[in-house]
Amino acid sequence: MATRQKIRIGLVLFSFFLFPATFYYMSPVLIIEATYGGIVNGSFIIFVSLFLSALVVGRGFCGWICPGAGCQEAIMQVRNGRIKKGNWVKWIIWVPWIGAIVLLAVKTGGYRTIDFFFQTKHGLSIGDVYALMVYLFVLMLIVIPAFTVGRRSFCHHICWMAPFMIIGRAIRNRFKWRALILNPDVDKCVACHVCTKNCPMSLEVEEMVKKNDMSDSECILCGVCIDNCKKGVIRYSFD
Structure with a gap:
C-alpha cells in the first residue's frame, strides 16, 4: 500500500x-x-x-x-x-x-x-x-x-x-475556478482495469480516463486510483 x-x-x-x-x-x-x-x-x-x-x-x-x-x-x-x-x-x-x-x-x-x-x-x-x-x-x-x-x-x-x-x-464545475481535481494522461493508459477495480466508490475510472473527464459527483478524491496505477496515468492537480 x-x-x-x-x-x-x-x-x-x-x-x-x-x-x-x-x-x-x-x-x-x-x-x-x-x-x-x-x-x-x-x-x-x-x-x-x-x-x-x-x-x-x-x-x-x-x-x-x-x-x-x-x-x-x-x-x-x-x-x-x-x-x-x-x-x-x-x-x-x-x-x-x-x-x-x-x-x-x-x-x-x-x-x-x-x-x-x-x-x-x-x-x-x-x-x-x-x-x-x-x-x-x-x-x-x-x-x-x-x-x-x-x-x-x-x-x-x-x-x-x-x-x-x-x-x-x-x-x-459550472464556474471552473481553480480546485483540487484528478488529471488523467490518456496516452499512458493501457486499459488494465486496476483503477476501476480498486475504486472505493465503484466508479468506472478507466472509462473516465478514456473520456479525459474525471469529474463524477461520487468521486471522493481519495487517490486510490492514483496510487494503484503503475503507469502514472492519473495525478492530483489544482486547476
Whole structure:
C-alpha cells in the first residue's frame, strides 16, 4: 500500500475512533431540534463548512476525514462488492429533510443564536444512555448496508452530508475556478482495469480516463486510483 493511502486510512480510522464523541456534530436530527429553537447548532455549522470546502476540495472530506469512511474501509476488507446503481436514493432522503429545515426556520422566525455544542455533554456526543442508543443506531445505518449491499453503500444511498458537497462541487464545475481535481494522461493508459477495480466508490475510472473527464459527483478524491496505477496515468492537480 502506498504511503499516501496508509496516511489516508489512518486518518479515517482515527476519525471513526472519535465518532462516539463527534457524531452529534453531524446529526441530521439535532439540526431540526435546534432550528425549532432558533439555534445554529454544531451540525448546521459542519454542513455549511462541508459545502464551502467542496468549492475547493470537492468530496475530499468523504475520502480523508469522514468517520463513516473509516468504518466502511474496515468492512471492505471482508465485504468488497462493487455498487453500480442507486446514487439517487440519498436525494430522496436529503430533499425532504433540507426542505423541512428551511420551512421550520421560516415558521419559527429564523435563527437567533449560535450554540455549537448544542445537546452535547461537555462537548462530547455520548453523555448518557440515550445518546449511546442513538450512536448505535447510526452505526448500524453504516454497517448493515456495507455488508448487505456493498462497498460504501452508506455514501451512495443514505448519507445526508454528501449532497452538500455534491452541490458545492457542481457549482465549482459550472464556474471552473481553480480546485483540487484528478488529471488523467490518456496516452499512458493501457486499459488494465486496476483503477476501476480498486475504486472505493465503484466508479468506472478507466472509462473516465478514456473520456479525459474525471469529474463524477461520487468521486471522493481519495487517490486510490492514483496510487494503484503503475503507469502514472492519473495525478492530483489544482486547476
